[in-house]
Amino acid sequence: MTRSIPPVGADDHILGPDDAAVTLVEYGDYECPYCGEAYPVLKAVQQAMGRQLRFVFRNFPLVDAHPHARRAAQFAEAASQAGVFWAAHDMLFENQDALDDESLLVYGERLGIGRALLLAAFEGRYDDKLRHDFIGGVRGGVNGTPCLFVDGVRYDGPRDIDALVDILRQAARRSA
Amino acid sequence: MADQSHPGTPLQPGQAAPDFSLPATPDQHLSLSEMRGAPVILAFYPADWSPVCGDELALFNEVLPEFHRFGARLVGISTDGVWCHAAFAGERKLHFPLLADFEPKGEVARRYGVYRPQEGIAERALFVIDSEGVIRWSYVSPLGLNPGADGILDALDDMTARAHNTGAAA
Numbered sequence: 001m002t003r004s005i006p007p008v009g010a011d012d013h014i015l016g017p018d019d020a021a022v023t024l025v026e027y028g029d030y031e032c033p034y035c036g037e038a039y040p041v042l043k044a045v046q047q048a049m050g051r052q053l054r055f056v057f058r059n060f061p062l063v064d065a066h067p068h069a070r071r072a073a074q075f076a077e078a079a080s081q082a083g084v085f086w087a088a089h090d091m092l093f094e095n096q097d098a099l100d101d102e103s104l105l106v107y108g109e110r111l112g113i114g115r116a117l118l119l120a121a122f123e124g125r126y127d128d129k130l131r132h133d134f135i136g137g138v139r140g141g142v143n144g145t146p147c148l149f150v151d152g153v154r155y156d157g158p159r160d161i162d163a164l165v166d167i168l169r170q171a172a173r174r175s176a
Numbered sequence: 177m178a179d180q181s182h183p184g185t186p187l188q189p190g191q192a193a194p195d196f197s198l199p200a201t202p203d204q205h206l207s208l209s210e211m212r213g214a215p216v217i218l219a220f221y222p223a224d225w226s227p228v229c230g231d232e233l234a235l236f237n238e239v240l241p242e243f244h245r246f247g248a249r250l251v252g253i254s255t256d257g258v259w260c261h262a263a264f265a266g267e268r269k270l271h272f273p274l275l276a277d278f279e280p281k282g283e284v285a286r287r288y289g290v291y292r293p294q295e296g297i298a299e300r301a302l303f304v305i306d307s308e309g310v311i312r313w314s315y316v317s318p319l320g321l322n323p324g325a326d327g328i329l330d331a332l333d334d335m336t337a338r339a340h341n342t343g344a345a346a
Contacts, residue, residue: 064268065269138239139326
């Protein structure tokens with residue numbers, strides 16, 4: 001089943017240049033332990049790839065499996081509104097064992113996200129966007145988290161730094 | 177017992193889905209015929225608690241509202257017993273029934289051509305059945321690979337489109 005995820009758009013969370021040689025999209029859940037494992041790996045991969053890579057994070061919270069996943073995703077969307085998405089993204093993955101509401105409010109303060117904005121997010125202000133990310137992922141073949149797509153094609157291979165850099169460089173060469 | 181002339185060959189689109197009645201809880205059975213009138217998604221899987229199965233069912237659990245938009249019902253089927261299912265569904269907060277194809281073991285999986293007699297488990301197999309009880313899509317995934325939900329949603333899309341076309345032609 002090869003199909004594709006929605007193209008990268010204005011409401012996506014993007015790191016790296018628009019004209020990068022290769023795009024890596026992660027569908028992730030802030031409370032998922034495998035996403036937590038992948039987090040430092042993907043950081044190192046971004047570092048290694050530099051300006052050749054555009055990295056995109058999309059929400060794929062499995063909220064019944066992970067009780068804090070929805071709140072964490074709402075938090076990240078509020079952070080995006082406040083202009084600090086990636087700082088929030090990193091903070092969530094670096095504190096996966098403390099994602100309860102109280103902790104999120106503390107992180108919000110630390111990042112300068114207004115309390116009212118955060119509470120509005122918890123009330124569901126960004127839930128349509130979260131659902132949109134989720135359904136786009138499901139339709140595109142996301143079958144668990146983290147799920148990686150290289151230039152729109154699902155990547156099912158090993159998730160270590162060398163393997164990822166290798167396939168991303170190959171993809172970058174193809175597009176050159 | 178239904179046709180067993182081709183054991184191990186998954187039933188294909190266009191074939192009638194064999195009826196069955198299996199325990200959904202220690203004191204309740206669910207049959208395919210009583211779900212007639214709406215699309216049904218049968219998700220056969222090897223075992224409660226196994227890592228890939230857990231991920232697959234957790235994913236389906238989240239996609240459930242999307243299945244419901246098509247009026248479709250989802251049921252999971254494995255050879256585990258009802259108490260095992262109850263514990264698994266409770267722990268994972270699953271919002272759809274798990275049926276126990278436990279006695280005679282794997283009989284329903286056999287009838288759908290997705291039983292693995294050596295291991296005594298069902299394949300990781302999906303069937304989308306229309307409201308008339310006809311299989312419209314089936315897929316057997318490698319045991320260790322979560323099939324995702326895209327194939328199911330595409331099949332439901334196709335069924336809806338076909339229903340509209342038939343309606344327009346009539």
